[in-house]
Amino acid sequence: xxxxxxxxxxxxxxxxxxxxxxxxxxxxxxxxxxxxxxxxxxxxxxxxxxxxxxxxxxxxxxxxxxxxxxxxxxxxxxxxxxxxxxxxxxxxxxxxxxxxxxxxxxxxxxxxxxxxxxxxxxxxxxxxxxxxxxxxxxxxxxxxxxxxxxxxxxxxxxxxxxxxxxxxxxxxxxxxxxxxxxxxxxxxxxxxxxxxxxxxxxxxxxxxxxxxxxxxxxxxxxxxxxxxxxxxxxxxxxxxxxxxxxxxxxxxxxxxxxxxxxxxxxxxxx
Amino acid sequence: xxxxxxxxxxxxxxxxxxxxxxxxxxxxxxxxxxxxxxxxxxxxxxxxxxxxxxxxxxxxxxxxxxxxxxxxxxxxxxxxxxxxxxxxxxxxxxxxxxxxxxxxxxxxxxxxxxxxxxxxxxxxxxxxxxxxxxxxxxxxxxxxxx
Numbered sequence: 001x002x003x004x005x006x007x008x009x010x011x012x013x014x015x016x017x018x019x020x021x022x023x024x025x026x027x028x029x030x031x032x033x034x035x036x037x038x039x040x041x042x043x044x045x046x047x048x049x050x051x052x053x054x055x056x057x058x059x060x061x062x063x064x065x066x067x068x069x070x071x072x073x074x075x076x077x078x079x080x081x082x083x084x085x086x087x088x089x090x091x092x093x094x095x096x097x098x099x100x101x102x103x104x105x106x107x108x109x110x111x112x113x114x115x116x117x118x119x120x121x122x123x124x125x126x127x128x129x130x131x132x133x134x135x136x137x138x139x140x141x142x143x144x145x146x147x148x149x150x151x152x153x154x155x156x157x158x159x160x161x162x163x164x165x166x167x168x169x170x171x172x173x174x175x176x177x178x179x180x181x182x183x184x185x186x187x188x189x190x191x192x193x194x195x196x197x198x199x200x201x202x203x204x205x206x207x208x209x210x211x212x213x214x215x216x217x218x219x220x221x222x223x224x225x226x227x228x229x230x231x232x233x234x235x236x237x238x239x240x241x242x243x244x245x246x247x248x249x250x251x252x253x254x255x256x257x258x259x260x261x262x263x264x265x266x267x268x269x270x
Numbered sequence: 271x272x273x274x275x276x277x278x279x280x281x282x283x284x285x286x287x288x289x290x291x292x293x294x295x296x297x298x299x300x301x302x303x304x305x306x307x308x309x310x311x312x313x314x315x316x317x318x319x320x321x322x323x324x325x326x327x328x329x330x331x332x333x334x335x336x337x338x339x340x341x342x343x344x345x346x347x348x349x350x351x352x353x354x355x356x357x358x359x360x361x362x363x364x365x366x367x368x369x370x371x372x373x374x375x376x377x378x379x380x381x382x383x384x385x386x387x388x389x390x391x392x393x394x395x396x397x398x399x400x401x402x403x404x405x406x407x408x409x410x411x412x413x414x415x416x
Contacts, residue, residue, distance in 0.1 A: 034293075038300050041386035057289055064285045081286045088290050088313055092297035097306055097366075104309050107290070111316050114283065118327045120335050127319075130342050135312065135349045142353050143305055146360050150391040154303040154367035157384060161300045168296035175288040180281045223332065230332045231339065242343045249347035256354040261362045 022063045024173050030056035031169025037093035038161035053089050058082070060172070064180050077117045084110030095155050101139050108132045122224040283324035290317030304359065304366050308352045315345050 033052030036044045061081065087106030094100040108131040115124035158164070231239060290313055297310030319338045326334025356366070363370050369382055 031296075034296055038296075041388055060289070061282065061285050065282055077282065081282065084286060084316075085289055085293075088293040091306075091309060091313060092293050092301070097303055100306055100309060104313065107313060107316060111290075111320050114286070114320060115323050118283070118323050120323050120326070120338075123323060123335055123338055126339065126342060130346055131312070131316075135346060138349060138353050139305055139309060142357060142360075145357070146305075146366050151388045152365070152367070153369065153384065153388070154365060155306070156388055157302055157386075158300040159302055159369065159382065164296050164300035167299065168292040171295065172288055172292035175292070176285050179284040179288065223335070227332055227335055227339070231336050235336055235340075238340055242340055245347055246343060249350050253350040253354040256351065257357050259358055261358055263362055263364070 023060055023176060026056045026060040026063060027169040027173040027176075028166075030060065030172070031165040034089075034092065034165040034168065035162050037089075038158040038165065039093070039095045039156050040158055040161065041156060049093075050089070053093075054086070057085055057089070060176070061085075064176055073117055077114065080110045080113030080117065082110075083107075084114065086110075095151075097143050097155055098140060101136055101143060104139075105132045105136055108136075120223060122227050280324055280328045283320060287317040287320040287324065290314070290320065302368050304356045304368055305353075307368065308349065308356070312345060312349065315341065 030053050033049045033054075033056060036049030037046060037053060084107050087103045087108075087110060090103035091100050091107060094103060108127060112124040112127045115121070115127060294310045294313035294317065297313065298307050301307055301310060319341055322334035322338045322341070324334075326332060359371070360366060369384075372381055375381070
C-alpha cells in the first residue's frame with residue numbers, strides 16, 4: 001500500500017491525463033460558488049452562485065461515477081442523490097433559518113430514499129420519523145421562539161466564508177479521491193485482506209436477510225425482523241445504554257431549559 | 271466479491287455522503303446562527319449514516335444498519351440538549367448570533383468586528399388608500415311596504 005499523501009495524490013496521473021484533475025477543479029468550483037452564496041452584507045450574484053455550486057457538485061459526482069447499465073434502481077438512486085445534494089446546498093446558503101430547516105427535510109427525504117435503494121426500509125422509515133418528524137419540529141419550534149424578521153447579525157452574516165468553503169472543497173476532494181481512487185488504497189474487502197477473522201462470520205442468510213445471486217442483500221429487503229434480531233442478539237448492552245442515554249437527555253433538557261439565567265443588561269428578550 | 275472501487279452503488283453513495291458531510295462542515299464553520307450550526311451538524315451526521323448503510327449493503331450484513339440506529343438515538347439526544355442550551359443562551363442575550371459569545375475565545379485571538387453595515391430591511395408596500403371616513407353608510411331603503 002503506497003503512503004497516502006499529497007505527493008501521491010498529485011504526482012501520479014494528471015501529467016499524463018489531465019482529466020484526472022476534473023474532480024479537483026469541480027470541488028474548487030463548488031467551493032467558490034458556496035462562497036458566493038453564503039450570506040453576506042455585500043451583494044453577490046445568487047443565481048450564478050447556485051448555477052456554479054450545483055453544476056460543480058453534479059459534475060463532481062459524474063466524474064467519480066462508474067459506467068453501469070441503466071436500471072430503474074440506478075435512476076431512483078440518481079434522483080434521491082440529487083434531492084439530497086440540492087437540499088444540502090439550500091440548507092447551507094439560506095438566509096431565512098426556517099427555510100433552511102425545511103431544506104433539511106429535503107435532505108432527510110433524499111437520504112431516506114437512498115436507504116430504500118440500499119435495502120434498508122426500516123432505517124428509511126425511522127429516519128423520516130425521527131428527523132423529519134421530531135428533530136425538525138424541535139428546531140422549528142425554537143426558531144419560532146426566536147423569530148427575527150429584519151436582517152440580523154446571526155442570519156445575514158457569515159464567519160470567514162472564503163476559508164470555510166475552501167476547506168470544505170479541499171476536504172471533499174480528498175475524501176472522494178481516497179474512497180474512489182485506485183483500489184490499492186482501500187483494503188479490497190475485509191474478507192480478502194483478513195482471511196482468518198477473529199470474529200466468527202455471521203453474514204449468513206438467517207441473520208442478514210435474503211441474499212441475491214451476487215451475495216448481497218436482496219431488494220426489497222425484509223430487514224426489519226432481521227435488524228431487530230441482529231440488535232438484540234449482538235448489541236443488547238448497546239440498546240440498554242441507548243435507553244439510559246435517552247432518559248438522561250430528556251431530564252437534562254428539561255432541567256437546562258427551565259434554568260433562570262439573568263439577562264445581560266440591554267438585551268432582554270422582548 | 272467486487273472490490274469497493276468497482277462497485278457502482280458503493281462509490282456513488284460514498285461520494286454523495288462525502289458531499290453531504292463537506293457541505294455540513296462548510297455550514298457549521300461559516301454560519302453564525304446557532305440553530306443553523308446544529309442543523310449543519312445534523313447534515314454531517316446524515317452523510318456519515320449514508321456511509322454506514324452503503325457499506326452494510328456492500329458487505330451484505332446488518333452491522334452498518336444497526337450502527338445507524340444507535341446513531342439516530344444519539345442524534346436525537348444531542349438535538350434535545352442543544353435546543354435547551356440554545357434556548358438558555360437566547361434568553362440571556364436575545365440573539366442567536368454565535369459571535370456574541372466570542373469573549374470566550376483564547377487570549378491571543380483578535381475579536382471579530384463586523385464592519386459592513388447590514389442591508390436595510392425591505393420596504394413595506396404602502397397601505398391601500400381608504401375612502402374618507404366620517405360618513406356612515408346609508409341604510410338601504412326597505413323595498414316592501416305594508
